Amino acid sequence: MGKKLGFLVGLAIGAAAAHTAYHRLSETEKDELKADLQEKVNIAKDRAVDYAFYASDAWDDFKETFADQSQNVSDRVKNAADQFTQHQSTPAGNDDTLRDELTDVSSSADDESEDIVLNSEDTFGGADVSNQPVEDDSESDSTDTPTE
Template sequence: MGKKLGFLVGLAAGAAAAHVAYRRLSDEDKAELKADLQEKMDVAKDRAVDYAFYASDAWDDFKENLSDQSQTVSKKVKDAASQFGDARLKPATDDDDSLRSELADVSTSADDDSDDIVLNSEDTFGGADVADEATSSEDDQQDAEHTDNEPTDDTKKD
């Protein structure tokens, strides 16, 4: 509340001082002061009008630019949609029909009761059974390990 009161007191004191100073001026000085203030007011009005025109021009340019950009984007979207629609909705051609028939042939051939391919070791490895060879090689390795760890007859005698 103190700041507002101080501001109002200062404003009132300044207005009183200006009124007293104006009353003390001569008629010629009063006329000169009025003309000077009128000239400054005219300059301020002209500037305000100029800035209003600048703002109006800037707003018009912005609206025109926005309109152009929205039309450009709209045209691009329509072109993309028409290209997508053309690709999706184009009538079937002979190439499409041949592809469809090939796919139908593949699906029907997969549906038939054809046997799976079964490989056995005789056909693949010429009659040798890989599982038997693997177990026999493991047995050979185990036998070799036992013989290495066991003392031989010659070492037992010593």
């Protein structure tokens, strides 16, 4: 509380001294002081207006940049969503290319190419392998070991 009181007392003493000094000036000095003070006030007003215009221009630039960036981000998100939905609708790839490949395969089967045919006579020399018993290796291993 002491600092506030000291500041107010100093302000009051300074104002009283300025008032006394102003009344001791001659009329021409008072007019010069008023003109000088009015000139400084006008300069301060001009600077304040200039800074207000600078701030307004900076704010407009910021809004324009923000709008451009938000539109850019919105477009990127929309493109990504479109690509995702396109990818989800055709999970196995492009159906048209798959159909084309299957059509090519079916048409190539219709041509005069020879198929490979295997039969048991050519492969196994005429032996009928379907009726032969299968040897079990586990039984033969137990009989091969010598006993005491």
